[in-house]
Amino acid sequence: MNEALTTRRQFLQMVGVTGGGLVVSVALPACAAPGLNFDHGAGTYFHNALIQIAPDSRIHFYNPRSEMGQGVYNGMTTLIAEELSTDPDKIEVHFAPVHEAYQSPESGMQSTGGSTSMRVFYTPMRQAAANAREALLQAAAEQLGVAKDSLTLDNGKVIAESGSYPFGDFTALAGQRPIPENAPLKPAAQFKYIGKETSRIDAPAKVDGSAMFGLDADFPGLKKAVLQRCPVAGGKVKSFDGDAVKAMPGVLAVVDIETGVAVVGEHYWQTRQAAEKLNIEWDLPELADLSTDKYFTQLRQQLTEDKGGKAHREGEGAKGLENASEVVKAEYSAPFLAHATMEPMNCTIKIDGDKADVWTSTQIPQVVQGLVARHAGLDAENVNVHSSFLGGGFGRRLYSDYVVEATKIAVASGFPIQLIWSREEDTRNDVYRPGSVARFEASVNDDGLIDTFFVKRAGANAFPAIIDSALPTLMPLGLAEWVGNRVEGVVAGFELDTTSTEGLYEDYDAPNKEARHVTVDSGLSVGFWRSVGHSFSGFFKESFIDELAHHAGVDPYEFRMNNSKKDKRFAEVIKLAATKGNWGNPRHAGATQGIAAHTSFYSRVAEVAEVSVENGNIKVHRITCAVDCGLAVNPDIVKAQMESSIIYGLTATLYGKIDIEAGQVRQSNFHDYPMLRMQEAPEIEVHIVPSQEAPTGVGEPGLPPVAAAVANAVYKATGKRLRELPLSLA
């Protein structure tokens, strides 16, 4: 067992989790789905866990992916719709329950993250729908007594010479015949929905207040819960004033769950007010010594003193610098960040005997099920997870700390409860984007080509938190206990977490490359934040490339083109962004331009920023974005995700910073952890490279270049090279 855990790859294969490009292949179970029981009426054609066609001809699609804004509700349905020749908005989309039939064929998990949905599901989803189509056609041919080849599907009907028939006419017979496999997929030339800019099918429910989010779960008898946690994460309750609070109006119970004290009440407001009167004394954990200032000093010190572990090496590696006539050096840093989803963390849970129902906005329902089972002492199959729309995810909802809290409160109080985090609690109890410092050293030859590229990053690893969170649910209880108690050791034994260095060194050609990593764990909970390692490496690497260009006396656009001969698709997006962005001639009078490009989640994105600096303030006027994400299943959603990533990234560029003093997060709400608002949002223009290549990531790749594009424009305007996020000219 110990030996089996010594490498990250083997360990991850065992727990079935992937990250940083690791691929674990698992076949998507396309057929039977034992244990699932959908009731769409007698005679429903139960094709598989994903698609059922009811006798009333309605097509029910159980979407296995979490919709958090990125458009999978529309995208996955479009794939199904295409093969069934039915308008996507005619398909009834349901949030899938937890079942192995909904696990990703790549990760073996039912979770949504890493910009994977279209890349991973593009073919399996179409195959599932194509098989259903084949089954309908076979049944129709048999029932109508005609050749299958004489039949087609169009707009939700089977078209025969004798007329057109609703799907429902053939579902009963289809259900009695063997399920076809590997039916031919529609050729791209016949696509009616894939590749088209259709309007989002989840928009109507999101403009009239009817879309259900986790926070909207409600039923008679549901109580509200508020949990007071230690101001230093991980602190334990020493004492509190429970009796006085129990006597307050509307309060039903006060329970100690060790990591905090919860008040359960009839209504949220009373419960919240009561919880503030608990006067809890805490046993502070070691983390109480943490300050981000000290931590960043430590990162810099260890970058100097520690050789670090090897993340990548080609050619001579850093040794190549020894022959260089001149070495360009620079240090970059990026702070801890909270996700700040608009919907604060919340979880609703009802435990009834040996069963439980859970309603929560989650990116990882499989783990939610397992954690509730574990903490309520139930069998996982008796825990029913009701998925809903998510009020933002960005990686935060891959962690289920709020689900564990809610379960413990429900168990301890005996009430069905809805735990609601305040914004302050959400900001101060996040799983943060890890703070990072990186140092680059590079040499450029007389032809303006990079010769040696060396980078070393110091910081915590983002990956282990997901193992911590997911592990207990993926193994039999005893084994989970055993491994769970050793997770720290296992994690410490990792040679490298690829999310710590991803994006720092890959994009440009250089005969000699080396990347190293110095792991420095602050003790603070850190994890995946939109675009993960690329969220800081894109800024670091693209700013440094700009420095190299200026140092070599080459235009930054030309420099990037000259140094990206190996990846034609990468060069293509740089060229497209520069052309469409009017490189060299800003559209906005008095503005300067900066360019940056980055590959992440298998997609290439380049961005040109137009910026002006007035009285030390950075104003971003325009971002021109070019993206190659392979085939764009819905080009309008691709554009929307680029806009979204750019604006999310601009908040981090201009404002985002979490500071910790004495173990406590200083920021609390939107006044001291501000978000970009409408008047600060630039004009954004998105250009998609036309492509028939397989789809790649869309939800995150627009983010990594934006901070560098802005910083590079600020350099052009002011001559000041800003090497720290958030950007500040003060």
Place this chain on the structure above:
Amino acid sequence: MINFTLNGKAVSTEAPGDTPLLWVVRDYFKLKGSKFGCGMGLCGACTMHLDGQAIRTCITPVAAIEGKSVTTIEGVSPKGAYNSIQQAWIDHSVPQCGYCQSGQIMSATALLARNPNPTDAEIDQAMQGNICRCGTYPRIKAAIKKAVSDNGSNGSSGSEVAYYTPSNQLEGGNNA
């Protein structure tokens, strides 16, 4: 007992008077379209109309609305139908996660009721109190302009809208 009008219907509530209107509407009247985002009047997810004005209901005690008229996202159009603003939102595929959009639409509706043909700067001013983490601002702006052009000259001027300024909101803010 506090009496007020909710989406055109006379209602009353026994909620304690200091309970923010948002929680009264969500927990007592079970209308879930208005969202909780910050509890300090900083993000606009909870926006409703009070006698036609866009207000942040997470910091508005229910006692303050005695005798007044409240409209929520559920009350801006008949069920199953969409007004010109909602339709523009659909046409431009504005929503992403969608959580903030009720509040965005309430702010936009109040703006257009007061100013049927706003400039870009007036749109920015009216909408700056509504945060969207998905970054749908460019599409919101485009949708407001679409609604303006769809309304044509039929847009009528409504009641005054209270513009949002963070400092005002913070002074009365309730740190929950």
